[in-house]
Amino acid sequence: MLNPYPLQFQPEFKERVWGGRALEKFGLTPPEGPIGEGWMIADHANGTTAVVNGPLAGKGLNELREQFGTEWLGSKGVSEKGGRFPLLIKLLDCNDDLSVQVHPTDSYEGLPPGELGKTEMWYVLDAKPDAKIIYGLKEGVTPETMRTALENGTIMDLLNQVPVEAGDTFFIPAGTVHALCAGVLVAEIQQNSDTTYRLYDYNRPGLDGRPRELHIEDSLKVTSYEGAGATSMKTSGAEAGEWLQLATCDYFTVEKGIVSDKWDMSTTADSFTILIICEGNGSLAWNNDSDSLAYKAGDCFLLPANLGEYSLSGKSTVLRSYLP
Known part of the structure; x- marks a missing residue:
């Protein structure tokens, strides 16, 4: 038994088209070109990650799910849909x-077959001076005013633009217009989920030279004009050895922790745990400290639900995610 x-x-x-080379700073080796996304832990038709360490090296996350199911992923660890x-x-x-985009909920009838809606959250790892994001609509925007703004090229006037810095976090429920x-x-x-509805793309060409x-x-149908419950926060108040909750919803809970000394914790039978350094x-x-792995910034780990007790040591900032 493994x-x-x-x-x-x-x-x-x-x-x-909007990507760069910054993922190399984590020691990753992306292929040539503008790389915008590293799917670090994925089990999707558009990308599935394979294990690189231990006896399961080479197996895809889909194979692990099929082989170990809820024993390793937790009682909530396999999507019902x-x-x-x-x-x-x-x-x-x-x-x-x-x-500028918006994501649907699970119940949107226009979803591709087998696809989930897309509620998400961001933690800002790094930001250049004067960096910003688009986060929600200004007050009073309606489907009619948004359609008009899209037609006459003034959509940016209806959007909230928010300055960001490292450590900021943003919860983005489905229906929230954002970029x-x-x-x-x-x-x-x-x-x-890999379903994104684009509202506006700055009239720029895609990688193939044609407009995306x-x-x-x-987009007009799935947008939540009165707000979907988006929240943001600064996280500089996180204290060593304590978990600061950044976001929680029906789909995930995400917390930030500062590691300064050995920190003991444990998985639960309900859910796997994901750690992002x-x-x-x-x-x-x-395994009672008899097994260990070194970690560095950019590393992501999937801890099986039945792993039990584990510990973190060193000097680091960590995100912990699990199913609520």
Whole structure:
């Protein structure tokens, strides 16, 4: 019988017109070109990551899900719709502005077959001076005023633009109009979905030289004009050895922790745990500290639900995600 252990994966890299090379700063080796996304832990038709460490090396997350099911992923760890791993973990390098976009809920009838809605959250790992994001609509925007603004090219006048810095976090429920902008590097925790509706793309060409497709009608239908409950916060108040909750919803809970000494914790039978190392380095130990892995910024780990007790040591900033 194979004992559970922390799993690391080979990222699936995605070329994007707005991407860059910043993921290399984490020691990752993306292919040539503008790489916008590193899918770090993924079980999706558009990208599945494979284990790179331990006895399961070479197996895809989909194979692990099929082989171990809820024993390793937890009683809540397989999505009821589609039967896949419920979350998708990314690192995003925004060398240019992303399209202004909005995501549907699980109940939207226009979803592709088997696809989930997309509620997500961002943690800003790095931001250049004067970096910003687009985060929600200004008050009073209606489907009619948004359609008019799209037709006459004034959509940016209806959007909230928010300055950002490292350590900021943003919860983005489905229905929230949003866009990351140039100069930010973020960790993204989201529902396992690859459905995005583009409202506006700055009239720029895509990687193939042609304008990228817009999804105006779907966008107007799924937008939450009165707000979907988006929240943001500064996280500089996080204290060593304590978890600061950044976001919680039906799909995930995300917390920030500062590691300064050995920190003991444990998984639960309900859910796997995902660790994203944001800064620093250290060691992840389990099996009564008899097994350990070194970690550094940019590393992502999937801890099986049945791993039990584990510990973090070193000097680092960590995001912990699990199913509520």
